Amino acid sequence: MRWAEPPSIATWLLRHFGSSPNNNDVVIGDLDEQYQRGRSSFWYWRQTAAAIVISFFKEVWSHKLLTIRAVALGWAVDAVSRHSVKLTWRLLFALTTWSRFWLHNWITMAMVMVVPQVFLWKILLGWLVAALHRRHRTAMVLANAVYFACFSATHVRVLYVWLIIHRLNYRMDTLVFEMVSSIVPVAILMGGGIFSIPRDGNSSERASLKA
Amino acid sequence: MTKKDQLGNFELMVMLALIRIGDNAYGVPISEELEKRTGRDVAIGSVYAALERLEDKGFVTSELGEATPERGGRAKRYFDVTARGLKEVRETQRALVKLWHGLPELEGGKA
Numbered sequence: 001m002r003w004a005e006p007p008s009i010a011t012w013l014l015r016h017f018g019s020s021p022n023n024n025d026v027v028i029g030d031l032d033e034q035y036q037r038g039r040s041s042f043w044y045w046r047q048t049a050a051a052i053v054i055s056f057f058k059e060v061w062s063h064k065l066l067t068i069r070a071v072a073l074g075w076a077v078d079a080v081s082r083h084s085v086k087l088t089w090r091l092l093f094a095l096t097t098w099s100r101f102w103l104h105n106w107i108t109m110a111m112v113m114v115v116p117q118v119f120l121w122k123i124l125l126g127w128l129v130a131a132l133h134r135r136h137r138t139a140m141v142l143a144n145a146v147y148f149a150c151f152s153a154t155h156v157r158v159l160y161v162w163l164i165i166h167r168l169n170y171r172m173d174t175l176v177f178e179m180v181s182s183i184v185p186v187a188i189l190m191g192g193g194i195f196s197i198p199r200d201g202n203s204s205e206r207a208s209l210k211a
Numbered sequence: 212m213t214k215k216d217q218l219g220n221f222e223l224m225v226m227l228a229l230i231r232i233g234d235n236a237y238g239v240p241i242s243e244e245l246e247k248r249t250g251r252d253v254a255i256g257s258v259y260a261a262l263e264r265l266e267d268k269g270f271v272t273s274e275l276g277e278a279t280p281e282r283g284g285r286a287k288r289y290f291d292v293t294a295r296g297l298k299e300v301r302e303t304q305r306a307l308v309k310l311w312h313g314l315p316e317l318e319g320g321k322a
Contacts, residue, residue, distance in 0.1 A: 003280065022288075023259045029278075029285030030238035030255050036281045051256030058260040062267075 006035045010048040016194050019055040019139035027051050059139035070129050070140035071147050074188075077128060078148070081121030088113050118180050119187045122148070126191025141192030145185040152181035216268055218303050224249065225261045226270065226300050229292050237276065237287040262290055270296030 011028060018024040031051075035044050060067045092109055126141055133140040156178055189195060218226065228244040229236050238255055241262075245253045265271040276287040292300075311317060 003283075006283075020259060020263065023263065025285050026238065026275075026288040027255055027259055029282035029287065030242075032283040032285065033239050033279075033281050034255075047255055050254035051259075054254065054256035054260050058263065062264075 004036060006032055006044050007041050007048075010045050014048045014051055017052045017056075017138065017142065019052075019059040019136075019142065021059075021135055021138075024055070027055075056139055056142055059136055060143055063136055063139070066133065066136060067140065067143050070133055070143055073129055073132065074125050074144040074148065077121065077125040081118065081125070084121065085114055085117055088117055115180055115183070119183055122184050122187030123191035126188040127193070128191075129188075130192040137192065138194065141189060141194055144192075145188040148188060149185040152184050156181050216299070218270075218299055219261075219264075221257065222261050222265055223300070223303055225258060225265065226292060226296060229271065229290055230297070230300070234289075236290050241290070265296065266290075269293060270299055 011032075014028055014031075015024065018027065020027065031044055031047055034047075092113060095109070125144065129140050129144050130137045224245060225241065228241050228248070232240050232244055238258060242253045242255050242258050245251075245258070262271060262273070266273055270293055271290050272293055273288050273290045276289050278284045278286045
């Protein structure tokens with residue numbers, strides 16, 4: 001039988017974001033088998049999305065205490081990172097009073113000093129959560145990414161409301177804040193190894209079987 | 212018996228599909244059986260979530276099978292009902308039949 005390649009992005013998403021520690025590869029196999037029997041790409045995508053969401057919530061629900069611990073760990077790292085970013089921010093403002101050059105380039109400096117720092121802290125957060133929850137790594141890292149994505153999004157909206165209430169214009173620092181907020185979940189996922197860990201143990205064997 | 216050891220609605224359906232299929236029960240035939248019998252579209256993810264819960268409860272055992280080309284070289288996971296699982300299905304059936312019995316609204320397909 002000729003092998004029909006299933007939607008590769010959907011397979012990639014399920015391979016990396018599927019939270020079931022034992023059955024992730026088996027689910028992909030089942031979907032591939034049904035796809036070879038004539039199921040549509042739309043069906044494959046729908047099943048993939050459902051499998052990712054269901055496996056995530058199943059893992060979180062089955063390991064509530066572990067999830068609370070993982071998010072609390074994220075909170076602790078986040079608290080330390082906030083302190084560190086605050087210090088950098090203060091240093092930045094000290095520089096603006098010290099030199100006219102910094103005064104005109106403080107946004108650039110913020111980009112150079114604050115954004116990478118936030119990014120690195122979140123990578124560390126993801127790595128720590130993954131290292132301490134090896135068996136349920138995907139679910140725990142995803143739980144932190146989802147939590148901090150929601151937290152950051154709420155934070156940005158509160159900031160907008162605050163600007164509207166005080167009749168202030170949309171400023172560049174809000175743009176910086178928004179950018180930082182948007183990279184937070186990506187950095188956590190990167191640190192947690194969601195994008196990079198080769199979870200496809202027997203890919204060469206599979207390639208020969210496909211051929 | 213604690214609530215944790217009881218069978219949920221979907222879990223019961225999965226158990227019945229497993230019993231019906233017998234050997235060779237893995238994700239694809241189980242979901243096909245459920246779709247055929249219930250007439251609803253079934254998400255493979257929800258079937259595996261139910262099977263994992265059933266395995267945790269000791270109602271089902273599983274083992275990895277062979278990898279085939281049509282699965283992209285990925286292995287199947289075969290599931291089997293345990294004696295405890297079978298006993299639980301019987302008890303659930305007994306309880307449901309008792310609840311069903313004597314309800315005129317549900318007799319003769321009038322409801």
